[in-house]
Each structure stands twice: as C-alpha cells, then as structure tokens.
Amino acid sequence: xxxxxxxxxxxxxxxxxxxxxxxxxxxxxxxxxxxxxxxxxxxxxxxxxxxxxxxxxxxxxxxxxxxxxxxxxxxxxxxxxxxxxxxxxxxxxxxxxxxxxxxxxxxxxxxxxxxxxxxxxxxxxxxxxxxxxxxxxxxxxxxxxxxxxxxxxxxxxxxxxx
Numbered sequence: 001x002x003x004x005x006x007x008x009x010x011x012x013x014x015x016x017x018x019x020x021x022x023x024x025x026x027x028x029x030x031x032x033x034x035x036x037x038x039x040x041x042x043x044x045x046x047x048x049x050x051x052x053x054x055x056x057x058x059x060x061x062x063x064x065x066x067x068x069x070x071x072x073x074x075x076x077x078x079x080x081x082x083x084x085x086x087x088x089x090x091x092x093x094x095x096x097x098x099x100x101x102x103x104x105x106x107x108x109x110x111x112x113x114x115x116x117x118x119x120x121x122x123x124x125x126x127x128x129x130x131x132x133x134x135x136x137x138x139x140x141x142x143x144x145x146x147x148x149x150x151x152x153x154x155x156x157x158x159x160x161x162x
Contacts, residue, residue: 002040002060003033003116006137009071014144021147021155023072024080026087026105028112031065033119036132043126058122065117066134074138075145078155084108 017023040060047058072079082090084105091101110116123131138145147153 001057002037003035003062004111005037005040006034006062006132006134007037009138010141010144013071014141017072017075017077017145018148020149020151021077021153022080023068023075023077024082025068026082026084026108026112027068028081029067029069030112030114031067031117032111033061033065033117034134035060035062035123036137039123039127039131043123046126046128058126059120060122060131061116061119062123062131063133064119071134071138074135077145081112084112 013023013025039062043058043060047054068081069079087108088101088105091104096104123129147155
C-alpha cells in the first residue's frame with residue numbers, strides 16, 4: 001500500500017513550477033508521507049523473495065511526512081493550495097476523462113485531509129535500508145522543476161547556479 005508517489009510530482013507539479021515559479025496543487029497544507037516508486041519496487045522484490053509467509057499489508061512511505069509548503073520551499077517556489085473544484089476544471093480543459101478527474105479529485109481530497117500523513121518503517125523492515133527522502137528526490141530531479149521562463153525566474157526564490 002504505497003503512499004503518494006514522489007514521481008507524481010514530475011508530471012503534475014514540475015511543469016507548472018518550471019513555467020511559473022509557483023507550485024499550485026489541490027493538496028492543502030496537510031502532511032503526506034510520500035514514497036519513491038523505486039522504494040516500492042525494492043519492497044515488492046524483497047517481499048517476493050522472502051520465503052517466510054506473510055499475510056500482512058505493508059504501508060509504504062518515505063522516512064517522514066512532508067507538506068506541499070515544504071516541497072515548494074525546498075524548490076524555491078511559492079505554494080498555492082488550489083481548491084479541488086478548480087483543479088477539476090483545469091483537468092477537464094486538459095482533456096482528462098471523467099474517470100481520471102474523479103479519481104484525481106478524490107485522491108487530492110484524501111491527501112489534503114491528512115489521512116496519509118504518518119510515516120512507517122516498512123521500507124526499512126522489508127529492504128534493510130531507509131527510504132529515499134523527498135529532498136533527495138527533488139535534488140535528483142531539480143532540472144524538471146528549474147524555472148524555465150523569465151516569469152518563473154522572477155517569481156521563484158531559487159538562486160541562479162553558475
């Protein structure tokens with residue numbers, strides 16, 4: 001049972017941050033214990049190779065919960081919590097199906113409620129190593145979030161790297 005995948009940020013958030021210097025998302029200010037999809041894959045491999053039977057469900061998370069405010073701060077961007085209805089309207093304009101919009105808005109409301117804001121040690125218990133942090137993920141993929149327009153650079157709090 002993985003939490004919010006960090007990789008989702010690459011498709012949903014990075015283009016807006018790069019274009020505008022603003023992280024706009026319908027997730028409110030609640031913490032989310034995001035997990036890297038690579039950690040989930042490592043857990044699946046470990047669980048499949050473990051010869052001991054297990055009937056338990058594993059809640060896979062990152063090492064600690066993070067807010068979108070903190071993600072924006074790490075990126076040097078500004079965070080704007082977008083109402084779910086406005087996000088749904090934007091998804092409709094982008095051509096998403098009704099089913100995709102329904103799923104995305106239900107998940108946004110779930111995460112915004114704080115319901116998935118508790119980190120577990122399940123990645124460590126399954127793989128023997130700590131899960132990747134959101135900061136490590138964001139640093140690894142910094143180029144996807146880098147302000148690409150003059151507007152984004154003006155609105156961003158990131159410092160130019162030479």
